[in-house]
Amino acid sequence: MISRTVFTDLLIMAFLVALQIFVLNRITLFGKFTPVLYPVFVMFYPFFRNRFQFLALSFLIGLSIDAFLYSWGINALATTLIAYFRTIIFRTSTDTSTDFFSFQSLQWTQFLLFLFSSIFLHQLLVQYIEFFKFSRIFEIFLNVLVTSGISFIFIIVYALIFKIKQKV
Numbered sequence: 001m002i003s004r005t006v007f008t009d010l011l012i013m014a015f016l017v018a019l020q021i022f023v024l025n026r027i028t029l030f031g032k033f034t035p036v037l038y039p040v041f042v043m044f045y046p047f048f049r050n051r052f053q054f055l056a057l058s059f060l061i062g063l064s065i066d067a068f069l070y071s072w073g074i075n076a077l078a079t080t081l082i083a084y085f086r087t088i089i090f091r092t093s094t095d096t097s098t099d100f101f102s103f104q105s106l107q108w109t110q111f112l113l114f115l116f117s118s119i120f121l122h123q124l125l126v127q128y129i130e131f132f133k134f135s136r137i138f139e140i141f142l143n144v145l146v147t148s149g150i151s152f153i154f155i156i157v158y159a160l161i162f163k164i165k166q167k168v
Contacts, residue, residue: 004046009057016041017064025069029150033143036151038065038075039122040158042083043115047090058083071130078125082118093117115155120148 016038024035042058062079066072082089090096094110106114123144131140 004049006053006057009041009045013041013057013061013064017061017068020065021068024154030146033146033150035154036119036123036147037154037158038062039079039082039119039151040155042079042086043118043155044159045083045086047087055080055083074126074129077129078122081125082122085121086118089118089121090114112156115159116148116152119151119155120144123148123151 020036020038024037028034038061041061045054045057059076059080062076063073065075065079069075093114094106127140127144127147131143
């Protein structure tokens with residue numbers, strides 16, 4: 001098992017930000033949907049690590065995306081909130097009540113439910129903060145669903161490539 005330090009966390013963050021900005025943001029599916037991959041940092045961060053460091057790194061990755069997209073902190077807020085509520089999301093999507101969390105002990109359906117609920121909540125926060133209008137509520141919800149579905153596929157590919165389920 002690879003030991004993760006703050007330096008390796010920063011390298012992973014730099015890789016994900018570069019991948020998101022320079023590759024994925026250039027992909028537009030169906031004319032308006034862009035896949036989002038950088039929240040995997042928050043989703044797959046080890047549960048046993050320092051919580052305050054985790055929140056700071058989550059804020060930093062969101063702020064890095066905001067710096068490139070000129071989005072005024074929307075992604076920083078969404079990733080920080082996902083990081084803050086990650087334990088609750090994990091417990092509700094996996095039916096776990098213990099204080100010890102591990103991706104290794106999950107079934108694939110629980111793992112996929114955790115991934116989809118995390119990305120859905122992230123996209124819901126980003127889209128509603130960015131485009132909030134009561135008159136566009138159904139359009140925003142459709143955008144969240146489609147973007148979450150597309151991002152979910154990209155995250156599954158990422159997890160399979162890097163074998164996240166076994167390493168975390």
